[in-house]
Amino acid sequence: MTNLTELGVAAIRDGVAKGDFTAREVAEAFNANVAAAQDALNAFIVTTPDAALAAADAVDADRAAGKELGRMAGVPIGMKDLFATKGVQTTAASHILEGFTPQYESTVSSNLWAAGAGMLGKLNLDQFAMGSSNETSYFGNVVSPWRRSGGSNTQMSPGGSSGGSSTCVSARLAPAATGTDTGGSIRQPAAFAGITGVKPTYGRCSRWGVVAFASSLDQAGPMAHDVRDCAIMLGAMAGFDPKDSTSLDMPVPDWEAALNSDMKGKKVGIPKEYRMEGTDPEILKSWDDGIAWLKDAGAEIVDISLPHTKYALPAYYIIAPAEASSNLARYDGVRYGLRDLPEGAGLQDMYAATRAAGFGDEVKRRVLIGTYVLSAGFYDAYYNQAQKVRALVAQDFEKAWEHCDVILAPTTPTASFGLGEKSDDPLAMYLNDVFAVPASLAGLPAMSVPCGVNSEGLPLGLQIVGKAFDEQGVLNAGLAIEERAGFTAKPEKWW
């Protein structure tokens, strides 16, 4: 019999629909993988095997009754623990939200359950999605299933912030997982783990019920084995939601049906500013491979310039902390989550004690930076200037679209690194997202597709950025790369 946990979203959906296997068999197989890997990989904060089985049984019953099945019917998934799930603890990997049990369901997760997906558990992440290595979670590091070749047993980073998501898909604990991307948090972990991840246009997926980090940047998206699986899952996640004031009021195209890897007549832009000094030569080589593959698919390659690229990351590290300091003001020990009330303390002391005990170091650092750049006297020099630079970064893309349809670039400047190798230097960690952040600032759809492994046997990803609302163009270029890269590498099972 097929090893069900090797299957992706499309194969599971089709197999369940045809009756090759039941949704329950699929859920049981993944539940078993989840349980067996938890101690070694720490991908989940809580597991919900019963929820996965209940959703599967509902799909099997619908099929037996001859009802029409949803587009994710029978597919169990991992849910990043940033999405509020009714009756299931939702922590954002923080101590301050430990034990928080939402009385409501986020729009994105509701949409997925309505499409027939089931929940295997809530996935670990960097605390409040702040981090690029999954080393800031209150619930411990997530460990990548990948290891350097040659018998190394160094624990590798799964990337972040969606590190539980990337680990669970690449280790076959789930065929797909939700991620969220504020400045690369879907694409960078996807690249580190040899999987595919899509950040759609800002507003495609509702932010309602997603723990807020930086509201003008946060976007949810799918992480899965291949482009088709991502197209299916994104279709199930996206859609207009009146409860999110920035939700796009536009129809959701059938991205899966329109997948087409023929790039004839398409122009692919290669931004010269992304050839940065210090970029790993193997990354540059993978970029050249990608260019050759898209040419082979019929695309015309054009050189473009995104002159403000260098300033995108520092602008992001003003804007995102500023928004975070405002969003995280809600954690005050009054309405939900942790309360630390020292003996005899007043209200203000309670706030300060609660937040000191409940936030991790990276979260505190960003809240302080955000508070500083928004404070009187510094607002113009920092925050306003960053918002202006953000406008220039977005204009760079607008000008580029006069010459090309999509942009091809590396996803990250390096492959995965060992846990602990970068955690002492926040700035070095931030630089991981140097290629991912510009598309975030401009709200554009972007994805990472695996393209090969480096000399250490670690996966590398290529990034495609598209015009606003043109997820299809991004997915199609991704498919063209996927078909030619022939990426079949898998982490060798050691856990």
Add this chain to the structure above:
Amino acid sequence: MSVDKATVAKIASLARIQMDDDALERMVPELNNILGWVEQLGEVDCTGVEPMTAVIPNTLRLRDDVVNADPKTGGDRRDDILANAPAAEHGFFGVPKVIE
């Protein structure tokens, strides 16, 4: 611009995060590293550039002016709202005494 310990203490107080001396000492160089690095934004000529506040042009919608237009965000949810409160009492959030 760089920050000293007194400034970090002021920011921490504004952000309502209690920090002892050791924590403040540790935070000063970390924040200065980051602030020193973002300073490069000053090089960018932004004359005539409007600060970007929304990535996708979008107008704010008004919902229908009716009670409980969407039951998920409407009223009648007191118990749900209090369900996670550390100290809910008599249908309210409980807090330490704020008036002496």
